[in-house]
Amino acid sequence: MHTVRNKKRLIARVRRVRGQVEAVERALVEERGCEEVIRAISAARGAINALAAEVLCDHVTEHVAAPRLAKGARVEAATELVLTIRQFIG
Amino acid sequence: MHTVRNKKRLIARVRRVRGQVEAVERALVEERGCEEVIRAISAARGAINALAAEVLCDHVTEHVAAPRLAKGARVEAATELVLTIRQFIG
Amino acid sequence: MHTVRNKKRLIARVRRVRGQVEAVERALVEERGCEEVIRAISAARGAINALAAEVLCDHVTEHVAAPRLAKGARVEAATELVLTIRQFIG
């Protein structure tokens, strides 16, 4: 689905998200205060939203906007993108 | 920017969002309870997110994926889309 | 539901949200580009989230945490708060 380089980048990013979720777990295990736990959750949520943005943007660049695409492939990828944007945002 | 038909649809949609924000205002003026006010705010927020999704999807269909586009116009529209997705989601 | 001062403040805030939704409508009517429309929507969404935060915080201060509350009233207001937080965030 993604170029090798973009795939590596996305996987590095999702691993950072996992690290942030593990930080939330530690904060809960160590009985940190509400504010500190929510701050850790907020960071993880921000990272997961940024990951979603990158997945969508790679799809745009590689499968919808790239100049070399066959017409049918471009239309199909655009249909998937529209559906996915509606599900994620709308 | 949009086809005439899509423009009409988006404007009808943003007017519904305004109606929902006015409902929040009425709930505050009438001193409704917290739960009722937040429910009205939640509805308005859902409608505004759905509006954003439609604006992005029209841009995809009309300016990034349409078959008749010149290569330069498509690339430019895709660059704008990527930037906008990052700003709104990421 | 709210103190007079907080009520005024919340109503001023919801009117600013309405102004921001009207700015989105103008951007659509004037056929501004996707990025500019989404930026206006993003600002309106931020303002509506901030309004929700203030409504919740007023409820906490006036109905859940205030020292003078009867035990039953406090428990009832806390139950409403918990329900509302789950609906809005969870």
Place this chain on the structure above:
Amino acid sequence: MHTVRNKKRLIARVRRVRGQVEAVERALVEERGCEEVIRAISAARGAINALAAEVLCDHVTEHVAAPRLAKGARVEAATELVLTIRQFIG
């Protein structure tokens, strides 16, 4: 910070979030399509928001609304709650 029972429940919940983030990682490694990856991300985001709601609600119940609290402790916990709601939502 939390009662033992609530702590266990929150930790079980954050572990489910981690499982969902791992599902996103697998979807990326296996090169699933954009829609499928975003659906997995959306599920993880929903779970992380629900976790935040539970952390806030436990704080309300245990530290702001509980009948047995000293006045100073209640005010302090309410101040932390207000700050945290503004940071997370507003």
